[in-house]
Amino acid sequence: MATTTDPLLEEIQGPTPGQLLRRRVFGHHGLMIGGGLVALLVVVAILAPVLAPHDPYAQSLLERLQPPVFLGGSWEHPLGTDHLGRDYLSRLIYGARVSLMIGVIAALISGLIGTAMGVAAGYFGGRVDMVVTFLINVRLAMPVVLVALAVVAIFGGSLQVVIIVLGLLLWDRFAVVMRASTLQVRGREYVAAARAIGCSTPRIVLTEIMPNIVNNLIVVVTLEMAHAILLEAALSFLGLGVQPPTPSWGLMVSEGKQMMLFEPWLVMIPGIVLFLLVLAINLMGDGLRDVTAPENRS
Amino acid sequence: MIKFILKRLGLALLVALTVSAISFSLLFMSGDPAAAIAGETASGEDIEAIRRIYGFDRPVLVQYWEWLLGALQGNFGESYYFKLPVADLIAERLSITMTLGVCGITFALVTAVPLGVAAAMRPNSLIDRAALLLSVMGQAMPSFWFGLILIVIFSIQLGLLPPSGSSTPIHFIMPTIVLGYYAMPAIMRLTRAGMLEVLSSDYIRTARAKGASEVRVMFRHALRNAIIPVVSLAAVQMGFMLGGSIVVESIFALHGAGYLAWESIGRNDLPTVQALILVFSGFYIVFTFLADVLNAWLDPRMRTA
Numbered sequence: 001m002a003t004t005t006d007p008l009l010e011e012i013q014g015p016t017p018g019q020l021l022r023r024r025v026f027g028h029h030g031l032m033i034g035g036g037l038v039a040l041l042v043v044v045a046i047l048a049p050v051l052a053p054h055d056p057y058a059q060s061l062l063e064r065l066q067p068p069v070f071l072g073g074s075w076e077h078p079l080g081t082d083h084l085g086r087d088y089l090s091r092l093i094y095g096a097r098v099s100l101m102i103g104v105i106a107a108l109i110s111g112l113i114g115t116a117m118g119v120a121a122g123y124f125g126g127r128v129d130m131v132v133t134f135l136i137n138v139r140l141a142m143p144v145v146l147v148a149l150a151v152v153a154i155f156g157g158s159l160q161v162v163i164i165v166l167g168l169l170l171w172d173r174f175a176v177v178m179r180a181s182t183l184q185v186r187g188r189e190y191v192a193a194a195r196a197i198g199c200s201t202p203r204i205v206l207t208e209i210m211p212n213i214v215n216n217l218i219v220v221v222t223l224e225m226a227h228a229i230l231l232e233a234a235l236s237f238l239g240l241g242v243q244p245p246t247p248s249w250g251l252m253v254s255e256g257k258q259m260m261l262f263e264p265w266l267v268m269i270p271g272i273v274l275f276l277l278v279l280a281i282n283l284m285g286d287g288l289r290d291v292t293a294p295e296n297r298s
Numbered sequence: 299m300i301k302f303i304l305k306r307l308g309l310a311l312l313v314a315l316t317v318s319a320i321s322f323s324l325l326f327m328s329g330d331p332a333a334a335i336a337g338e339t340a341s342g343e344d345i346e347a348i349r350r351i352y353g354f355d356r357p358v359l360v361q362y363w364e365w366l367l368g369a370l371q372g373n374f375g376e377s378y379y380f381k382l383p384v385a386d387l388i389a390e391r392l393s394i395t396m397t398l399g400v401c402g403i404t405f406a407l408v409t410a411v412p413l414g415v416a417a418a419m420r421p422n423s424l425i426d427r428a429a430l431l432l433s434v435m436g437q438a439m440p441s442f443w444f445g446l447i448l449i450v451i452f453s454i455q456l457g458l459l460p461p462s463g464s465s466t467p468i469h470f471i472m473p474t475i476v477l478g479y480y481a482m483p484a485i486m487r488l489t490r491a492g493m494l495e496v497l498s499s500d501y502i503r504t505a506r507a508k509g510a511s512e513v514r515v516m517f518r519h520a521l522r523n524a525i526i527p528v529v530s531l532a533a534v535q536m537g538f539m540l541g542g543s544i545v546v547e548s549i550f551a552l553h554g555a556g557y558l559a560w561e562s563i564g565r566n567d568l569p570t571v572q573a574l575i576l577v578f579s580g581f582y583i584v585f586t587f588l589a590d591v592l593n594a595w596l597d598p599r600m601r602t603a
Contacts, residue, residue, distance in 0.1 A: 134312070143578040146542065146571075146575055150324055150575070153566070155327075227504075230440055240564070253443055260449070261454060271446070274440055277343060278437075
């Protein structure tokens with residue numbers, strides 16, 4: 001089919017689904033702002049070695065606790081330096097890598113576990129569903145912060161351990177949402193048709209069910225990314241997450257806390273960035289939900 | 299109804315049992331517990347002696363069974379650090395955490411429900427947008443950071459509130475706000491959605507048609523029905539909040555159960571950590587059970603679920 005540019009023909013045909021989707025995406029302010037901010041931070045994280053003005057680990061005891069530019073500091077350290085004389089802006093930029101990496105990988109791990117469980121429960125029903133529902137109940141009953149802290153303390157706080165622990169803990173919402181979505185889809189005619197022509201179960205799940213519930217999955221991925229990023233920051237803040245000298249935003253808040261009385265900006269700056277990242281991811285997730293499910297738009 | 303309660307109770311007990319097994323297994327994830335108690339300078343013989351005293355040389359299932367039996371009778375063993383019964387340590391601290399939890403959920407309900415109702419009365423109005431903004435911000439706000447900001451503003455700059463401690467009710471103001479704000483967005487959104495749904499129903503139109511005042515329509519007819527799911531959400535949130543108190547208590551140095559958990563993890567005091575995991579999940583299980591029963595009582599359609 002050739003693409004047509006005849007305006008009359010276009011008017012008769014109306015906009016294509018792709019055009020409609022594009023219109024909804026670009027007309028959604030939350031999605032554009034959130035998505036834009038996330039994209040910006042991803043670029044910053046990737047280009048960290050280029051963008052950071054200093055080495056984030058380089059200490060300089062002569063330049064300790066210099067204030068940011070807007071509080072009378074110099075442009076040499078635009079956001080000042082911390083208690084070890086490390087450039088705050090550079091640590092902030094490298095911190096984006098830590099937060100984004102944790103968010104993405106933890107959401108991937110928990111997404112795989114939760115989706116497999118949820119789809120299995122929704123598709124097979126019966127005993128499988130009972131077991132999965134029970135496991136979801138058990139997982140929800142465990143206090144996440146406490147269990148994560150305890151396990152991280154046992155295995156030692158490192159980026160890998162934190163990512164794996166969060167990945168293994170945050171699958172509950174994936175399982176709940178994917179189970180409900182699969183239940184809605186599994187009774188449809190096209191699934192019955194696929195079964196009638198003898199498709200294997202993996203094939204039905206992958207080619208008939210998954211494409212129809214993947215929009216819900218994407219929304220949960222964004223929510224859980226935000227959740228994982230917040231939890232990592234909280235764990236690191238409590239001293240049982242990522243360990244110094246890694247530039248984690250939660251750790252930076254925790255280190256700044258000691259000097260909060262005289263230098264409150266040490267706490268404010270990493271907190272604002274963390275808040276903005278989580279806000280942006282949540283806006284993006286809400287926007288994606290609105291755009292992919294237009295009937296739910298309020 | 300009784301059948302529903304019994305079924306739900308069975309599930310709750312089974313969940314509690316599984317959580318207890320997971321919590322118990324922490325002891326063995328951490329390597330040799332006897333070596334941990336003995337300390338780094340202990341000799342091999344000392345470690346062996348401690349292993350026998352604490353009974354770590356017996357089969358795992360026997361140890362779990364004894365630990366579980368003890369836990370059921372309120373005996374969680376002895377803290378490695380304090381050398382005191384864990385149950386006493388927790389009992390001493392639990393009142394602060396419970397006070398904080400009750401204050402937090404009350405604060406969340408008192409702010410979120412009126413906001414949700416106001417937002418639903420005039421969708422897309424200024425107040426609706428403000429409420430949405432507040433809830434979007436609440437979901438993104440790291441609670442530890444929010445707590446520190448409050449300390450900077452109200453304790454350091456204005457000198458109005460004490461930054462830490464738990465001796466007077468005033469000490470609970472900031473922790474309550476931080477913990478409550480965490481639960482607020484979900485409650486507000488559910489209130490708003492529930493009100494919007496109820497307000498478009500026939501009996502509201504009837505109430506308006508017979509000339510009931512707007513206030514009466516809102517509170518007497520609409521809110522009564524919209525509040526049912528909110529109550530059960532609040533119960534679930536309360537369970538989550540007690541688990542989340544660990545962060546809030548550590549910021550404000552409130553010496554409750556959450557603070558004890560944080561300290562005990564740092565000290566490798568596993569019996570205390572295990573017991574606290576069990577206690578916090580116990581609260582969650584009880585609250586969700588009560589929420590489900592309440593729901594089933596108020597709405598018979600839920601009983602088949």
